[in-house]
Amino acid sequence: MEQVIQLEKVNKWFDDFHVLKDIDLTVTKGQKIVVCGPSGSGKSTMIRCINRLEAHQKGQIVVHGTELTNDLKNIDMIRKNVGMVFQQFNLFPHLSVIDNITLAPIWVKKLPKKEAENIAMTYLEKVKIPEQAQKYPGQLSGGQQQRVAIARSLAMNPDIMLFDEPTSALDPEMIKEVLDVMIQLAEEGMTMLVVTHEMGFAKTVADQMIFMDEGRIVEQATPDEFFNNPKSDRTKLFLSQILNH
Amino acid sequence: MTPNTSPYLSPNKMLNWSKKNLFSSWVNTIMTVIALIFLYEVGTFFLNWAIFKADFINNFRGETITDRTFCSKNIEVGQHGACWAIIFVRFHQFMYGFYPVEEAWRVNLVYAFLPFALIGVLFDKLPLRRVFLYFTFAFPFIAYFMLYGGPGLSVVATNKWGGLLVTLFLGVTGIALAFPLSILLALGRRSNMPIVKSICVVFIEFIRGVPLITLLFTANVMLPLFLPEGVKPDNLLRALVAVTLFQSAYMAEAIRGGLQAIPKGQIEAAQSLGLNYWQTTRKIILPQALKIAIPPIVNTCIGLFKDTSLVLIIGLFDLLGIGRAALSDITWTKLYYEVYVFVSLIFFIFCFGMSRYSLYLEKKLKTDNS
Numbered sequence: 274m275e276q277v278i279q280l281e282k283v284n285k286w287f288d289d290f291h292v293l294k295d296i297d298l299t300v301t302k303g304q305k306i307v308v309c310g311p312s313g314s315g316k317s318t319m320i321r322c323i324n325r326l327e328a329h330q331k332g333q334i335v336v337h338g339t340e341l342t343n344d345l346k347n348i349d350m351i352r353k354n355v356g357m358v359f360q361q362f363n364l365f366p367h368l369s370v371i372d373n374i375t376l377a378p379i380w381v382k383k384l385p386k387k388e389a390e391n392i393a394m395t396y397l398e399k400v401k402i403p404e405q406a407q408k409y410p411g412q413l414s415g416g417q418q419q420r421v422a423i424a425r426s427l428a429m430n431p432d433i434m435l436f437d438e439p440t441s442a443l444d445p446e447m448i449k450e451v452l453d454v455m456i457q458l459a460e461e462g463m464t465m466l467v468v469t470h471e472m473g474f475a476k477t478v479a480d481q482m483i484f485m486d487e488g489r490i491v492e493q494a495t496p497d498e499f500f501n502n503p504k505s506d507r508t509k510l511f512l513s514q515i516l517n518h
Numbered sequence: 519m520t521p522n523t524s525p526y527l528s529p530n531k532m533l534n535w536s537k538k539n540l541f542s543s544w545v546n547t548i549m550t551v552i553a554l555i556f557l558y559e560v561g562t563f564f565l566n567w568a569i570f571k572a573d574f575i576n577n578f579r580g581e582t583i584t585d586r587t588f589c590s591k592n593i594e595v596g597q598h599g600a601c602w603a604i605i606f607v608r609f610h611q612f613m614y615g616f617y618p619v620e621e622a623w624r625v626n627l628v629y630a631f632l633p634f635a636l637i638g639v640l641f642d643k644l645p646l647r648r649v650f651l652y653f654t655f656a657f658p659f660i661a662y663f664m665l666y667g668g669p670g671l672s673v674v675a676t677n678k679w680g681g682l683l684v685t686l687f688l689g690v691t692g693i694a695l696a697f698p699l700s701i702l703l704a705l706g707r708r709s710n711m712p713i714v715k716s717i718c719v720v721f722i723e724f725i726r727g728v729p730l731i732t733l734l735f736t737a738n739v740m741l742p743l744f745l746p747e748g749v750k751p752d753n754l755l756r757a758l759v760a761v762t763l764f765q766s767a768y769m770a771e772a773i774r775g776g777l778q779a780i781p782k783g784q785i786e787a788a789q790s791l792g793l794n795y796w797q798t799t800r801k802i803i804l805p806q807a808l809k810i811a812i813p814p815i816v817n818t819c820i821g822l823f824k825d826t827s828l829v830l831i832i833g834l835f836d837l838l839g840i841g842r843a844a845l846s847d848i849t850w851t852k853l854y855y856e857v858y859v860f861v862s863l864i865f866f867i868f869c870f871g872m873s874r875y876s877l878y879l880e881k882k883l884k885t886d887n888s
């Protein structure tokens with residue numbers, strides 16, 4: 274299988290706080306990996322290192338054969354191919370929905386406006402809100418905003434999508450509409466790295482589960498193994514807490 | 519406030535409103551009455567002085583006023599009001615300084631077109647805004663040619679400029695030049711590059727730490743040192759440099775406030791889409807930050823506009839300088855009130871205009887859905 278992301282002995286510090294400790298991870302093309310773990314365990318930091326929103330200090334991160342260093346050219350190239358969806362949506366409030374989506378295709382990929390708009394509409398249809406194209410983010414519900422954010426990422430046609438707790442800022446009745454879009458994306462073969470505590474979603478789409486605690490990957494297994502036969506005590510404790518409420 | 523939200527005033531509503539706000543208790547009623555009496559006294563006194571008992575061109579005998587001895591108040595002491603003739607007789611100086619009378623049409627033309635250069639910048643939903651913005655960019659060149667002269671127009675050296683012309687020139691040009699500079703300073707101050715950052719911090723803090731007068735003196739003395747031997751920059755240019763640097767530091771701080779209000783997630787989202795620093799800055803950060811920073815920016819502009827009157831200490835005759843020159847003319851001396859009231863009125867009109875514009879924007883920002 275083609276390897277698209279490799280992390281080798283990745284370490285990161287915030288000042289003298291050691292957030293990531295010897296992280297090893299390999300993601301192959303089309304794989305869906307769900308990352309979970311207690312708050313502060315370094316999940317966000319790990320996936321943010323993959324598109325260099327955070328810089329690691331030790332070890333090696335290779336995406337599509339390109340190593341992430343301070344080289345801005347490499348960073349730009351990797352960011353073009355790696356989409357990211359945030360917990361807080363982070364839509365641009367001063368731009369309409371369609372302008373949010375066409376911004377990067379026009380300015381980064383230098384596509385003509387018309388073409389970018391056609392692409393934007395295709396993805397808005399895919400996330401099932403083409404009728405909201407002319408509205409501003411502030412006029413949409415949380416679920417709609419997050420779907421726009423997904424469309425915005427997809428419009429750059431990335432091969433890898435990173436999700437950082439995409440549903441945890443949403444009201445319960447809106448979680449499903451976002452997860453449905455993500456499931457559809459998974460079925461189409463997108464390579465996905467998802468930080469989430471939606472275990473139903475994890476069971477449906479994940480090829481691999483990762484459990485992180487205190488900056489380390491404590492356990493990595495198939496969902497079947499992970500949920501039915503977890504190895505470490507910390508995983509067991511975490512699962513019992515999360516599945517019981 | 520009243521529960522009536524209809525914008526239309528009816529006598530009934532006004533009565534209700536006054537009952538609620540002006541006469542709700544004994545104390546309130548007494549305060550209202552005292553305030554009304556005070557306003558009435560001051561108002562009638564001022565109106566009598568400024569208009570009803572004032573001289574404009576002729577005095578009460580019908581003679582044309584040519585010097586202060588013709589002012590009614592100097593003929594019948596204590597019976598008459600202001601003697602505005604000083605303004606009329608010296609009107610050209612107040613507006614243009616020592617600009618040749620036969621060339622004043624050039625200044626008028628520039629004044630007339632200035633609003634067209636501004637509205638494109640001020641109102642974002644203006645129809646044909648693009649066309650107006652093109653004009654805005656062309657305007658400085660047109661204005662320079664019209665005011666200074668060149669092929670086909672006689673040259674009017676800047677030492678002939680004065681009055682409102684100098685005030686507006688320094689105010690408008692200073693603000694316009696300071697704006698891009700202040701954006702760079704504000705961005706530089708937040709830069710990751712230590713050298714850029716320290717240069718911006720030192721510059722901003724230095725300028726904010728010294729009075730404008732000092733800068734004006736410094737520009738006057740220092741600027742010639744940076745120029746080749748023999749090139750003598752004129753006073754107005756030196757003042758413009760000082761005013762621009764001064765304004766850019768204050769504006770930079772106002773803009774920095776706006777930049778700080780932009781959530782980090784906005785930058786991260788832009789970066790994750792592959793936008794580089796300048797694209798992120800131009801498309802995502804500045805549009806949002808400037809919007810937030812407009813009220814404080816306008817505040818600094820109002821401050822600067824008033825501060826331009828300090829240039830009189832380096833020998834330029836702005837509006838106030840012309841006023842003082844008029845007062846030192848022995849044929850007009852002692853008409854202080856008239857001159858200062860007139861000069862204040864002109865400053866007030868411009869500053870009040872800016873202040874209203876800022877209020878309008880604040881309202882608009884609140885109602886904008888974006």
Ligand SMILES: Nc1ncnc2c1ncn2[C@@H]1O[C@H](COP(=O)(O)OP(=O)(O)OP(=O)(O)O)[C@@H](O)[C@H]1O
Pocket residue numbers: 287290292310311312313314315316317318319
């Ligand atoms: N910019 C930063 N500076 C300093 N410390 C940070 C920074 N970002 C995160 N941290 C710390 O690093 C640790 C890991 O943070 P991270 O956001 O990766 O955790 P997480 O697993 O995503 O947690 P959560 O479930 O709460 O999102 C936390 O203790 C956090 O306080």
Ligand SMILES: [Mg+2]
Pocket residue numbers: 316317318437438
């Ligand atoms: Mg997190």
